[in-house]
Amino acid sequence: MNRTPALDLPPPGLVRMRLVATVLLVLMAATFLVSRQLVAAHPGWGFVRAFAEAAMVGGLADWFAVTALFRRPLGLPIPHTAIVPNNKDRIGDQLAQFLRDNFLIPRVVARRMRRVDVAGAVARWLTDPPEGAGGQFRQGASKLAAQVLEALDPARLGGMVKAAVAARLTETQVAPIAGRLLRAAMAEGRHKPVLDAAIRWAADAISSNDTTIRQMVHDRAGAILRWTGLDETVSNKLIGGLEGLLAEMADDPDHPLRVRAEETLDRIAWALQHDPAMQERVEAVKAELLANPAVAEWLGGLWEQARGALLGIARDPERAMRGRLGEVLRQLGETLRAERLATTVNRFARRAAVSIAADYGDAIVRLVSETVRSWDVRTITGRLENAVGRDLQYIRVNGTLVGGLVGLLIHLVDVLL
Structure with missing residues (x-):
């Protein structure tokens, strides 16, 4: 028993x-x-x-x-x-009741949790952990995680992950999200480097395709222009004009064409968020992409990369903590030191503990009592x-x-x- x-x-x-x-x-x-x-x-x-x-x-x-x-x-x-x-059964009942009266009453849990700085403790552990802190826990947890990942069927699990991601993408309206992202990027000026890169690309394309452009002008010019050599003059003017225009756009942030390009981007951002026709076109493109086998293969590759990364972390957690993951966790710890965020985290922890006590307090009491009785x-x-x-x-x-x-x-x- x-x-x-x-x-x-x-x-x-x-x-x-x-x-x-x-x-x-x-x-x-x-x-x-x-x-x-x-x-x-x-x-x-x-x-x-x-x-x-x-x-x-x-x-x-x-x-x-x-x-x-x-x-x-x-x-x-x-x-x-x-x-x-x-008095075994009575001891079990009184022990369970003691837990209920002193630890699992929501108001008691809330009062005790007000004195617990969960955010501060996590921040200290992430930014400046004591020597060997969490070592055994990390090794044990990572070993368990590695065993679980290796025990699961990669093909079946990968298929489940791909299906879940595809279903999530299918349910999500991409257009409004893309519109908000574009509008936020423009508000912060993050679209300007993209415009600069597009201008430089256009200038490089004209320079590297100089011969092709001249040949196109020559082929489309009339016999008189070719006989008089004016086709070469037209080509020079055309190439020079385009290069000069792109140079002006690159040097002048307030160039009219750049302004019109930004206005076009702004209209696109608005249409993505509010124009049903634009949203339907985006959804159609999304559905076509998701139906493409290449996209499914790409999603599978992402899962395999993620699974390999998780296995690497699980097998060597100390090395992972010294790398980018450790840096991210340390930055997270620094972020948790912010008073406003710490208050939010502590409030969430307190509400979660109170909710657990309210929802599962009686079940915990019965578990203790029944376990002792057994x-x-x-x-x-x-x-x-x-x-x-x-x-x-x-x-x-x-x-x-x-x-x-x-x-x-x-x-x-x-x-x-």
Whole structure:
């Protein structure tokens, strides 16, 4: 019945203290017997006998009290002994109720969580962890993660991931998101480098295709233009004009063509967010892309890369923590030091804890109570005795010594009076 033999074995500390207390009691008994025979030889032995006698009584009394908690002393059916075995179910119920009344009431959890700085603790651990902090946990967790990733069927899991990503993309309206991103990029001026790059690309394209442009003008020019050589002049003017225009656009941020390009981008951003026709066209393009086998293969490649990266991190977490992942986590820790964000994180942690207490408090209480009830008598007795038995053996030692001192004091008073 839910027994774990290893947990029933007494720890070495308990065995050692039990032996010390028992040896001390036996020593007091032997001292009493010896001193009782020597009292007639010298009055001083009376003090030894009084100490040993009272120590023996105190040690026996405390041995009886400690033993009565877990079993019947000497196996005798003495009333009010074997307290723990006889009240196992009541102990489980009261332990569960103690947890419920002191830890799992939402207002108690909220009050205690107000004093807990979750964000600060996480920030300190991420930015400046103590030497070896989390090492065993990280190694154990990473080993488990690696085993789970290796045990899962890569093909089946990859198919599930691809299907989930594709379904998510299908459900998501891309156009409004793209419009908001474009509008935000323009508001922050992040579109300007893109325009600069497009202008440079156009200039490079004209320069590298100079011969092709001249040949196109020559082929489309009339016979008279070719005979007079004016086609070459037209080509020079055309190429020079385009290069000059692109150079002006590159040098002048307020060039009219650049302004018109920005206005066009602004209209595109608006249309992506508000024009149903534009949104339908974007959705059609998205659906066509998702139906393309090359996109499915690309998604599969992304999953394999992500799986390989996760396995690398799981197999060597320390190396990962020294790399970009560690830098990202340290930056996250620095970010968590911000007062506003820390307040938000702590508020979220507090609400989550309160919600767990409110939703699952009764279930936790029943789990504790039913678990204790399911243990057999020997199991719960062994576990409780292993937990507190060493301190109880100290009570036996203290009872023996204190009893001896009290007996010595009484004998001294008796001699003086």
